Amino acid sequence: MASNAAAGADTFPKLLVRNAQLFGTRPAMRHKDLGIWQTWTWADVLDIVRAYAVGLHRLGLERGETIAIVGANRPRLYWSVMAAQVLGAIPVPVYADAVAEELAYVLAHADVRFAAVEDQEQVDKIQSVLERVPKLESMLYDEKRGLRDYDHSRLHPMEDVIEEGRKALASDPSVRAWLDGEIAAGKGSDPSIILYTSGTTGASKGVVLTNERSIHAAADTVAFDKLTENDVALAYLPLAWVGDHYLNYAQGLVSGFCMACPENADTAMQDLREIGPSFYFAPPRTLELLLTRVMIRMEDAGFLKRKLFHFFIDVAKRYGERILNGQPVPLIGRLLYGIGSLLVYGPLKNVLGFSRVRVAYTAGEAIGPDLFNFYRSIGLNLKQLYGQTEAFLYVTAQPDGEIYSDTVGPACPNVDIRIAENGEVQFKSPGMFTGYFKDDGKTAEAMTPDGYVKTGDAGFFDEKTGHLKIIDRAKDVGRLKDGTLFPPKYIENKLKFYPNIREVVALGDQHDFVAVMLNIDLTAVGSWAERNNVVYGSYQELAGHPLVYGMIEKHVAEVNRSLAADRVMAGTQIKRFLILHKELDADDGELTRTQKVRRGFVAERYAPLIKALYDGSKEADISTEVTFEDGRKGVISARVKISDMKTKPVAAAMGEAA
Amino acid sequence: MRAPGGPEVAVGDVLLAVENVSLSFGGVKAVSDVSFDIRKGEIRAIIGPNGAGKTSMLNVINGFYHPQQGRITFKGEARARMRPHEAASGGIARTFQNVALFRGMTALDNIMAGRTLKMHRNFFWQMLRYGPAMREEVEHRRRAEEIIDFLKIQEIRRVPVGRLPYGLQKRVELGRALAMEPELLLLDEPMAGMNLEEKEDMSRFVLDANDYYGTTIALIEHDMGVVMDLSDRVVVLDHGIKIADGAPAEVKSNQAVIDAYLGVAH
Numbered sequence: 020m021a022s023n024a025a026a027g028a029d030t031f032p033k034l035l036v037r038n039a040q041l042f043g044t045r046p047a048m049r050h051k052d053l054g055i056w057q058t059w060t061w062a063d064v065l066d067i068v069r070a071y072a073v074g075l076h077r078l079g080l081e082r083g084e085t086i087a088i089v090g091a092n093r094p095r096l097y098w099s100v101m102a103a104q105v106l107g108a109i110p111v112p113v114y115a116d117a118v119a120e121e122l123a124y125v126l127a128h129a130d131v132r133f134a135a136v137e138d139q140e141q142v143d144k145i146q147s148v149l150e151r152v153p154k155l156e157s158m159l160y161d162e163k164r165g166l167r168d169y170d171h172s173r174l175h176p177m178e179d180v181i182e183e184g185r186k187a188l189a190s191d192p193s194v195r196a197w198l199d200g201e202i203a204a205g206k207g208s209d210p211s212i213i214l215y216t217s218g219t220t221g222a223s224k225g226v227v228l229t230n231e232r233s234i235h236a237a238a239d240t241v242a243f244d245k246l247t248e249n250d251v252a253l254a255y256l257p258l259a260w261v262g263d264h265y266l267n268y269a270q271g272l273v274s275g276f277c278m279a280c281p282e283n284a285d286t287a288m289q290d291l292r293e294i295g296p297s298f299y300f301a302p303p304r305t306l307e308l309l310l311t312r313v314m315i316r317m318e319d320a321g322f323l324k325r326k327l328f329h330f331f332i333d334v335a336k337r338y339g340e341r342i343l344n345g346q347p348v349p350l351i352g353r354l355l356y357g358i359g360s361l362l363v364y365g366p367l368k369n370v371l372g373f374s375r376v377r378v379a380y381t382a383g384e385a386i387g388p389d390l391f392n393f394y395r396s397i398g399l400n401l402k403q404l405y406g407q408t409e410a411f412l413y414v415t416a417q418p419d420g421e422i423y424s425d426t427v428g429p430a431c432p433n434v435d436i437r438i439a440e441n442g443e444v445q446f447k448s449p450g451m452f453t454g455y456f457k458d459d460g461k462t463a464e465a466m467t468p469d470g471y472v473k474t475g476d477a478g479f480f481d482e483k484t485g486h487l488k489i490i491d492r493a494k495d496v497g498r499l500k501d502g503t504l505f506p507p508k509y510i511e512n513k514l515k516f517y518p519n520i521r522e523v524v525a526l527g528d529q530h531d532f533v534a535v536m537l538n539i540d541l542t543a544v545g546s547w548a549e550r551n552n553v554v555y556g557s558y559q560e561l562a563g564h565p566l567v568y569g570m571i572e573k574h575v576a577e578v579n580r581s582l583a584a585d586r587v588m589a590g591t592q593i594k595r596f597l598i599l600h601k602e603l604d605a606d607d608g609e610l611t612r613t614q615k616v617r618r619g620f621v622a623e624r625y626a627p628l629i630k631a632l633y634d635g636s637k638e639a640d641i642s643t644e645v646t647f648e649d650g651r652k653g654v655i656s657a658r659v660k661i662s663d664m665k666t667k668p669v670a671a672a673m674g675e676a677a
Numbered sequence: 678m679r680a681p682g683g684p685e686v687a688v689g690d691v692l693l694a695v696e697n698v699s700l701s702f703g704g705v706k707a708v709s710d711v712s713f714d715i716r717k718g719e720i721r722a723i724i725g726p727n728g729a730g731k732t733s734m735l736n737v738i739n740g741f742y743h744p745q746q747g748r749i750t751f752k753g754e755a756r757a758r759m760r761p762h763e764a765a766s767g768g769i770a771r772t773f774q775n776v777a778l779f780r781g782m783t784a785l786d787n788i789m790a791g792r793t794l795k796m797h798r799n800f801f802w803q804m805l806r807y808g809p810a811m812r813e814e815v816e817h818r819r820r821a822e823e824i825i826d827f828l829k830i831q832e833i834r835r836v837p838v839g840r841l842p843y844g845l846q847k848r849v850e851l852g853r854a855l856a857m858e859p860e861l862l863l864l865d866e867p868m869a870g871m872n873l874e875e876k877e878d879m880s881r882f883v884l885d886a887n888d889y890y891g892t893t894i895a896l897i898e899h900d901m902g903v904v905m906d907l908s909d910r911v912v913v914l915d916h917g918i919k920i921a922d923g924a925p926a927e928v929k930s931n932q933a934v935i936d937a938y939l940g941v942a943h
Contacts, residue, residue, distance in 0.1 A: 053822040054834070164827070165885055285832035648874055 029207030030230040032105040039065035051282035071102035074184030082107035090137025095161040099135035112259035123148035138162035207231030225456030236450025237269040248275035255287040265412040291372030302383040311518040331359035339396030364397040388424035411450030426486035445471040497528025503590035518543040532594040534632040583667040592666040600657035688718040698747030707733040722908035730917040731897040740764040770859035780839035791856030844875035864896040
C-alpha cells in the first residue's frame, strides 16, 4: 500500500484528500489534552484543514505567500502547515525556543505576512521585535490563555478562524467548489515548505523544498521501512527541524500513519510510554540521556536487581546484536537471552516506551558504538541514517540486518553519492532542495556545477560493507603539529559515553597534544554526590570539586587506554583536561538549537582557558557572559583547575599511518 | 467560578473589609487598629518589614486567629468568629509561607484534595466507584486537569510532591488553592526563596489566575519589585500599624514607607 502511496498525488493537500478517502476512520493524529488522549481521524483532519484554509484565505493569505509557524508539536500548528499548503502558500516553521532576535531574522527574511503561533509567549516574543518584521500583518494563536486583553485587530484565535471557515463551507457551495479548485490547482513543482537551517555555520538559510520532491523522497523511505497506516509515531522533535517535517509529517501523509503529539515538551518521555510508537527517531543525545537515567536508577536499585540487570546486560552484549541480525548464536546464548528478555530487556523497553518499536533511527551526529550497541543488544531495531535539510533528510540509511555502529549505511533508494577529491561527501537525491530562499549566491556555493549537493562532511565508503562512513565535518578534521590525524568528534564521543560527562570539546588542531574541556552531567554527578555526601550549591561548585575531578580523571585515563590500543589514534591521547564552570547553552550561543557544540564560538569565548591548557598553568581565571531565559544578561566568573594526565608513550611516526 | 453561600459581589465592590482590627498575643500587639478593604477582582498586596504583622493579618482574614477588637465583613456579612474550614467553604483559600502540602501524595492528588469541599457524595458512594460518585469524580478530575494545564505542571502529575523542587511545590500549592475555586485567594509570600526565573513564572500565574478565573487575590510579599508589578493596591504595615494604603506608585513614594523599610536617621 505504502509503496505506491504517492501515485496520483503530487502535493501534500492531495495526499490528505486521498488519506481521508482510503483511511477515513483511521487515526491521523493524537494529542494529549487535559490528561486525556484526543484522537482525530484522517476524515476529521481533512474537515478541519479545509475549514482552516477557507478561514486563512478570508484573512488574506494568498497562493505563493509565506506564513510562519512558531511553537511546539501541537495538532493546530500541523494543521496550519496543511491549511497553508492547501492554499498554495508556503509554511515556514521556526524553532519555538528561538530567542527574539533569531525569530526576527527568519520572519523578516522569509517575508511573512502571517504567523501561526502557539501561545502568549510566542505572541509576546514576536511583538517585541515587530519593528524588525515590517511585513507581518496578522498573527493566529492556538492557546488563548493570557491573550484576552490583547489588541485583537491583528490577532486571531485559530479556533475562531477554523470556525468561520467551517460556517462559510457549510452555507455556501461555491466556497466548497472554490476550495476543491485550490487543492487541484496545486502543482508538484510548487514549493511546499521552507525549512531554516539551525545555523551551525553562521546565519540560518531557508531551504526551499517542493511538493513532488518531498513526496517522492518520503515514498522511497516509507517503502524502505515498510511503513503503513497501522504505524504510530510520536511527534516530539522540533517542528522546524527537517527530521520532524520529514519523519512525521511527510512520511505520515504518504503512508497514512498516526502522528501523536505529546502533552508538552517535558512529558514526551511519559507520553512515549503511553503511545508505544512503532516508528521512532531519537538523536544520539536523547538516547544518551535515556541510558544515563536508566544507569542512575539501577545504581539506586537493590542488590539483587542490580546484579540481575548487569548480568543480563552482559548477556545481551554478547548475543543480542547477533540475534537481532539473524546470525547464528549458540543454544545457551539464545536461552539466556530469552530469559533476559523476560526479566530485563522487555521490562526495560517497556519503561522506555520502546515495546512496540519496529523501526528506530538515530542521526544528527556520530553515535558512540557502545551506546548504539546497547540499544540494539536489548532488541531495539535501532538503525543509523545520514542526511541533511538540503536533501530533505535521507542520504543514506541502514537496511534491516546490515547494521554497523560505525557506518551510516548505503545510499538510499534513488540517491546518488560520490566522494569528492578532498574527501567531501556529495549527493543527488529525489528530495533535494531547489535552493536557498532569496540567496542564489549561497545556493551556488552549496552545489557543484553538475548538480550535486556538497554536504560539508568528510567520509568514505567502507570497503568491507560498502557503507558510507562519516568521520567528522570536513572542516573540523585537523592534525596535531606532528601530523597526527585529529578527528575531535571521535575523542569527544568516547568521553561522552560516560554518564557523568555531558558535553566535551576536544582541542588539538595545530597544537602539540590533545586537550579537552568538558561539562559534567548534573543529573548523574548530582546523584553520585548525594550518595557520597558531597555538598554543593551550584553546577559551578560541583564541577570544581576535587572528588569530581578525581572521578573524571579515571574516565579520561580509560579513554586514553582505549585510544592507545588503536595504532592510528594513539597519538591523540588526552594530555590535559578541565571541567568548565558553566554548562554550554544554546541561549549563550555555545550550542546550536539542535544542541551541537559551535566550536569556533566556544574557542573564542574560552580562549583564556585554552591558552592555559597549552601553557602548562595549573589553573586559569575566566569570566563569561550568560543569558537568562528572559533575555537578561549576567556574568559568571570562576577559577578553573586543569588536570594533567599520564599517557602511554607513542612510538615515533605512528601518527603518519593515517 | 463562584463559591456557594453568601450573596454575589460585583466586580469592583468591596469583597472583604477589615475594620479597626486589633490582635495581641499576651502583651505583644501583633496588629493594632488596622482597617482596609479588598475589592472584588483586584490583586491586593500587604507588605511591611519583618514582624510587621502581615501573616497575622492573613490569619485573621482566614479565621485562624480571632481578633480581640474590630470586625471583618466578607461578602457583606460581618463576622465575629469564623473557623478556617468555614472560611474555606465560604470561598477563601490560601497558601502558606512554608509549603504545606501532603508530601507523600502526588501533585494530582494534592490538587484533588483541594476539591474535597466540592464533593458531595459520601464515603460509601465513593467506595462503590460507580454511578453518581464516579461521575462526580470524573468531573473533579477534569477540573484538576484544567488547573494542571493552567500551571503547566503536566510532567509532574504523578510525582510525589516531596520529591519536587521547592519552586514546583509552591506551584502545586497554588494549584490546590485554585482547585477550591475560591473567591478570595490569600497568598503568603508566594515568591519566597525563589530564583528570578521562578519568580517570573509565579508572577505570571498569579496574574493569569486573577485574569482567567477572576479570583480576587490578597498577597503578602517581601520582594518589592514583584509587589509593585503585580498589585493594584498596596497596604503597608509596620509594627502592627497601617502606615500607608494606595496604588503601588503612591506607596513607593510615601515617606513613612521609605522610613519603615530603610530606617530613619537618628
